[in-house]
Amino acid sequence: MTQPAPPTFTLAALAEQLGAKLVGDGTRRMTGLATLRDAGPDQIAFLANLSYLKDLTSTRAGAVLLHPEHAGECPVDHLELDNPYLGFAQLSRLFDPFLARPTGGIHPSAVVAEDARVGERVEIGPQAVIESGVELGDEVVVGAGCVVGSRSRIGAGSRLHPNVTVCHGVVIGERAILHSGCVIGGDGFGFAHDGGRWHKIAQLGGVVMGDDVEVGSCSSIDRGALDDTVIGNDVKIDSQVQIAHNVRIGDHSALAGCVGIAGSTQVGRNCMLGGGVGLSGHLTICDGVQVTGMSLVTNSIHEPGIYSSGTGAMQNAQWRKNAVRFKQLDDIARRLARLEKRDQEG
Template sequence: MSPTTVALAELIAALGGDLLGGSDIRIARIAPLDEADGVSISFLANPRYQAQLGTTRAACVIVAPALAEAASARGAAIVTPDPYLYFARLTQWWAARARPAAVAGVHPSAVVSPDATLGPGVEVGPLAVIEAGAVIGEGARIGAHCIVERGAAVGAWTRLAPRVVLGHGCRIGARGIVHSGVVIGADGFGFAPSKDGYVKIEQLGAVTIGDDVEIGANTCIDRGALGDTVIQDGVKLDNLIQIAHNVQIGRHTAMAGCAAVAGSTRIGANCTIGGAANIIGHLTLVDGVHISAATTVTRSIHEPGVYSGPYPFEENSSWQKNAATLRQLHTLRERVRALEKK
């Protein structure tokens, strides 16, 4: 991925850390301990994998102080209090070297309203559409085929990957990343029944997204019915997630792929929602709630903690017997009760 190799000394100069040995060793790639070769840098974040220190072929390993001696006995080492965080910063530095520089300016094929406002250094990709009243902050990058509708706002240094829709009046803050296929600000799902079928409730709110938010591919965040749908600072959403109208998600909450949150539910800060989990509407989850993958949340959660609910899968013939019994579970309890009375 990188254009050339890099000396460990350069890396330390950029990212800090204590280098033990080999400042002129050159690194060509980042790799896990068990896949590393002699031009790889690797990291050891989980002490459980300490045994891999003895077998890895990595040229350099990033470790915590407690493992400095063990790591440097076998080759170069970078010592840092949080090796995983150091690794994250290393990937950022690495990617920045390989990424093409932003080309400030509007691609000639883009359709940009003269009534849109573009900050300094903004890049607008091929065939993007930016409507009247949209405001694009300094250094933001609008990918090919994106649509920023009327009155929408993109914060400074935020990147929209190719093919993102940011609906009219919706706002995303600074330093965000929005992946391809995301739809922000489609109508929430609201209808009044009538004798002639459903009558649409026009969705008059918008979507407000804070700073440092990342949103995965093909995820949808609907606009609010009256007020706004709100995603606070630092929230991370994976792919194919559904956020319904008027949902609120607190700071630094992360949700894995295919999760879904129904209308008007409020999720606190610092929560994690597992993949394919879903949360029904009009609930409240306090801060620090962790929902396991594939769990359906049907009640508000008032205490931090871990909550789970996937059905335990098993070999099919066994599942069939247990599932059949499950349909009689209440009766079974009655039978136990009757036995106890005897």
């Protein structure tokens, strides 16, 4: 199960792969990617952020991926593409040795239930556990120390990095990427209080994830209490994210690190939640909403757009003064309303 060394590509092959216009020697071979500043003659660099335009004229890269408007400033061979950052994303997958197609194989120390259904070219690493009734699609990779709970299904081409836990009855689509330490299908935080102590509510639902989902390291997606927690297609979830029971996230949404979503909240399609965003429970966030980092959302959002809350950092002395004024806002608003009413009556 050793991964092969990354392949090399000619510029002509890369241009064809990207649908880019090649200017230069198509037979030149590239062995990897690097920044404009650090790339060598056998590496390809890219220019997507104009902050790095200053590095273009002095680059030693073998070639540069860039927008056509900057081609005249490039001193080396180049590939012209309208969206060079998207092109960079595509190239990064070509040069990543860990994305090579698995050759298959089960490590002798892995424990695989007799009734588990294992597809073609599946790799199962050391000390991994595949429980009863599990289904693994073709070319699934299960890293060292992973646990796949009973009756779970993992779609073709998905990859579990070492020490991922997929609990019982979880459904994961095709081409998913689960990073180390994430837990899919742990119990939701459900308890009833009798006035003296807490009583656990059994979490009877599961987790259903669509195709092309990525979950970062040490993130948790809880199973539903009755219905399933549902993650749509092409959803991207960063590290240390908490998604509570019965949350639903629409297709193509992205959640940055340390986002927390409370139970039964629904997030629409094509939404973006910045780092540290918190969503209260039982809310509805419509399609096309962007919430900026560290914002707290306590009410449903029914119109697409960009939303923010909180205050930016400032010197502590100024913040302390403002904090006092925050407490006075309600009184100030009432006094202003009385003055406006008196003015209108006068």
